[in-house]
Amino acid sequence: MPGFEWFGDEERKEVGDVLQTGVLFRYGFDQARQGVWKAKTFEEKLAARLQGENKETVYCHLCSSGTAALSVALSSCGVGAQDEVIIPPFTFVATVESVLMAGAIPVFAEIDETLCLNPDSVEKAITPRTKAVIPVHMCGSMARIDRLKDVCEKNSLILIEDACQAIGAEFQGKAIGTFGDMGCFSFDSVKTITCGEGGAVVTSRQDLYGFAHAWSDHGHDHIGSDRGMEEHVFLGANFRISELNAAVGVAQLGKLDKIIQTQRENKRAIKDALNDIDGLTFRDIPDEQGDSATFLSFFLPNQTLAEKAAEALGQGGVDGCFYWYGNKWHYIKNWGHLAQLKSPAPLAAQFMEHRPDYHHLSFPESDQIMGRLISMQIKLSWTKEEIGVRIEKMRKILIDILKDK
Numbered sequence: 559m560p561g562f563e564w565f566g567d568e569e570r571k572e573v574g575d576v577l578q579t580g581v582l583f584r585y586g587f588d589q590a591r592q593g594v595w596k597a598k599t600f601e602e603k604l605a606a607r608l609q610g611e612n613k614e615t616v617y618c619h620l621c622s623s624g625t626a627a628l629s630v631a632l633s634s635c636g637v638g639a640q641d642e643v644i645i646p647p648f649t650f651v652a653t654v655e656s657v658l659m660a661g662a663i664p665v666f667a668e669i670d671e672t673l674c675l676n677p678d679s680v681e682k683a684i685t686p687r688t689k690a691v692i693p694v695h696m697c698g699s700m701a702r703i704d705r706l707k708d709v710c711e712k713n714s715l716i717l718i719e720d721a722c723q724a725i726g727a728e729f730q731g732k733a734i735g736t737f738g739d740m741g742c743f744s745f746d747s748v749k750t751i752t753c754g755e756g757g758a759v760v761t762s763r764q765d766l767y768g769f770a771h772a773w774s775d776h777g778h779d780h781i782g783s784d785r786g787m788e789e790h791v792f793l794g795a796n797f798r799i800s801e802l803n804a805a806v807g808v809a810q811l812g813k814l815d816k817i818i819q820t821q822r823e824n825k826r827a828i829k830d831a832l833n834d835i836d837g838l839t840f841r842d843i844p845d846e847q848g849d850s851a852t853f854l855s856f857f858l859p860n861q862t863l864a865e866k867a868a869e870a871l872g873q874g875g876v877d878g879c880f881y882w883y884g885n886k887w888h889y890i891k892n893w894g895h896l897a898q899l900k901s902p903a904p905l906a907a908q909f910m911e912h913r914p915d916y917h918h919l920s921f922p923e924s925d926q927i928m929g930r931l932i933s934m935q936i937k938l939s940w941t942k943e944e945i946g947v948r949i950e951k952m953r954k955i956l957i958d959i960l961k962d963k
């Protein structure tokens with residue numbers, strides 16, 4: 559997910575515009591800023607990009623991070639104290655944290671071979687307290703978002719998409735992040751496009767957009783041009799982005815199409831070359847054409863062989879391969895702090911008796927999938943020759959490991 563690979567004069571120019579005026583705040587200072595509005599520009603361009611050919615309006619509000627975007631989305635959608643929110647056990651831990659910060663209770667459902675929430679498992683996890691579902695579009699591809707949307711509609715649940723890893727992905731021609739009541743993106747330093755630290759919430763609902771920009775800025779209604787005279791429609795927080803970060807984002811967004819195209823070409827070349835290896839299978843992608851192609855994710859027949867392959871790939875010079883099942887960041891198995899709800903201050907969830915027993919959760923289906931999974935990051939900077947060498951090394955290692963399966 560390497561937007562940082564393509565960083566250059568475009569980013570320097572946009573940041574230079576802001577430094578020229580000295581106005582680092584996204585609101586106000588109308589005279590001093592000399593027409594430079596980087597956050598607004600980024601929001602307009604991202605909304606237009608996500609809207610695409612679709613007629614449906616997309617509203618976009620930038621935040622200080624993807625985690626902030628999730629918090630803003632939960633709050634704007636009315637998810638808070640005591641509510642249960644269904645999320646996957648394979649995600650970046652920020653998804654879990656945002657639910658806890660909202661005073662709500664994370665409830666986990668299984669994933670399937672899309673590496674995202676299994677819609678049937680979501681249905682089974684619904685209780686009378688369930689308020690929302692947050693599918694996470696992991697590793698650049700998409701969940702079965704059509705089916706998850708159906709489940710939410712049928713059960714009157716809010717749908718918030720964590721699309722932090724999937725900007726530029728589409729399902730049946732519609733942008734990932736625009737299926738739910740709200741969608742969240744991240745522009746942290748390792749995402750598909752980066753602005754250092756930043757995030758965005760998007761929605762087609764004007765009311766939710768209104769809550770989102772006000773909640774992110776102490777409840778300001780942002781009406782008129784005198785900030786001191788603005789109404790505070792409710793209590794809020796500060797999840798604002800700065801103009802400096804937004805400026806980098808404007809430049810990076812301009813590169814998004816090229817980034818996605820390059821990732822798709824590089825991924826296609828490698829995937830095609832590994833396709834005939836007996837025993838190797840690939841992640842289930844509900845709409846392969848819409849894959850943003852940040853990762854190539856593949857399965858070995860069992861955990862032992864996957865561990866062996868991950869090690870051999872690393873030692874054999876095939877860098878950027880992740881074995882998430884053993885990794886501390888992305889799978890619930892390794893989140894001891896969640897099991898204990900460890901926090902410097904008491905969390906609302908600790909006081910709620912109906913919370914799951916996080917010590918004793920089990921995910922047989924997800925374990926079975928994660929144990930066999932390796933994901934390889936797709937780089938933008940690879941040359942054709944480098945891709946050729948990589949393919950050769952991968953084939954040799956994988957065929958060797960799979961020969962006595």
Ligand SMILES: *Cc1c(COP(=O)(O)O)cnc(C)c1O
Pocket residue numbers: 623624625626649650652653694720722723744745746756757
């Ligand atoms: C990166 C990420 C986040 C959080 O984004 P930050 O900008 O780092 O706060 C949330 N969810 C997922 C799935 C992510 O990958």
